[in-house]
Amino acid sequence: MTLPRIGVTVGDPAGIGPEIIIKAFSRPERLPAAEYRIYAPRSVLETEEKALGIAPARGRAVFAEGREGRVSLVPGEEPRAPFSKGAPSAEGGRLSFLYFKEAVEDAGKDRLESVVTAPISKAAWSSAGVEWRGHTEYLDNLYPGAIMTFWSERLKVALFSHHLPLREALDLVREKHLYDFFIRLRKGFRSAGLADAEFLLAGLNPHAGEGGVLGGEELSEILPAVRRARREGMILSDPFPPDVVFRMALDRPKTVAVALHHDQGLIAFKLLAFETGVNATLGLPFVRTSPDHGTAFDIAGRNAADPASLVEALRLAVRLTAASL
């Protein structure tokens, strides 16, 4: 069986990205077998290795299932200017964008099945003149219709909309947009090997509108879209009260809670899966996952970062790409 090829991007070199990558790959026996390619400047990794006194596995290694896989470096441009650990800088922004872009391009050319992204700094991207706010916006622009999903042991959440003012998010709750989203959602989970996923839908209004008394969108927009998607065989519920649906979805491996806007889903997810959750973007020609934390500039360079969420992101990337090989 072919091993999945997983690109791992360094993230902001001044953040905890290099540290958690080195820590994760210094113990490959915790990871599933794959062909891992680390997209990072050689000097950044080597400096970090010295500081930490450990090094990632290089070349062939034995992974969790006792199978062999490979860890290699995909080096590229070196830093042009010095940058300080623990602070956003234009140079950190430039490098983190460059390596991310390269991995995404390689994945677009079928050289990778998956891209796992260590955290970048939006402030650094902005000061480097990068025109996208972050990973998600870049991917959204390249592949419109990408879907943000959040994975943890107890709960999986998919978002209908994400980085929008709440008022604009409400304006998107229209039958047509919802129906298109449901179809993409099902396709995204299917191509990630979860053809039998069942989707529990949150309503928009308190008590899911309570028959129209507390808001009309459930009856006028959401239910018609749900019925159309169900006619195509999708396992999708009627809209449930938002303060009930996430609890209903707990501990059900095949169930995905579908949130109609960013905070509906993320309030629930972050309460349950702080620091071990994983973010996966579906609906791309490849799978992208990332840990559920930021650059953590405040602890960068202190050997205090925990690679647990990155390890989960690597595991999920392998799991979701296995289906397509």
Place this chain on the structure above:
Amino acid sequence: MTLPRIGVTVGDPAGIGPEIIIKAFSRPERLPAAEYRIYAPRSVLETEEKALGIAPARGRAVFAEGREGRVSLVPGEEPRAPFSKGAPSAEGGRLSFLYFKEAVEDAGKDRLESVVTAPISKAAWSSAGVEWRGHTEYLDNLYPGAIMTFWSERLKVALFSHHLPLREALDLVREKHLYDFFIRLRKGFRSAGLADAEFLLAGLNPHAGEGGVLGGEELSEILPAVRRARREGMILSDPFPPDVVFRMALDRPKTVAVALHHDQGLIAFKLLAFETGVNATLGLPFVRTSPDHGTAFDIAGRNAADPASLVEALRLAVRLTAASL
């Protein structure tokens, strides 16, 4: 020291209200000392006592702190028509409204410091022709500006708005309304004995608007209201990202998370405190608390109901009224 007088209303007689009341008062040693007055039809309680084979304490009893208090019945109208356990009916609606109204009137006349309400059925109230949707709407009409709060061991939440369509809830997010609410909120907690409460505020938009990029209300409406309230000495934070603020408020006894709409607060609260949470209405001339569950018609009459949440509601009622005695 005077004991607080706590009215306990029966709720829908066809639901689990009578059962959890009897179970709670059959073991007064779990409750704080108070003068408890149960507002319920005598026949309903007696029928339930026989079915359960237990009876509530009557007259003087010894409570948790080893102090004496009293449990008495405030009987009133008996059922005019038969009703079936486990189903909403007009008669159940009529009776549950009647006893609730009487307790609220007694509290308004300073005969009670607090009212603890067992769950009613909105469907039953509606079929009895009651013009209010539920307890909260009745109290809101009588005492405009009442504040819904939710209490559990790990998290306390206050809601800026509650039973409104989300779109209308957004329209309320205006400096003037927010400022008025903050002042009432502080006053409500102060009169409940929590003068030193600190309030952690949720923003409205993803990432609390991220400096205006993801929504403008934080800068144009919320921050100006926050600053005004702080100038009056209120301990109130800037708006935090909604998916972060509830986690920040966990396990901090003096901290209250303030949600700007119903589901923002209740998604968090219900995930953390399912079945043991308590609802308290502040800003009334008395304190009202209630268990965080409904009539549970599906298990009514089976001796399967757990009085834990009612016990918590009784404890909180005593705790919040102790300050005013």
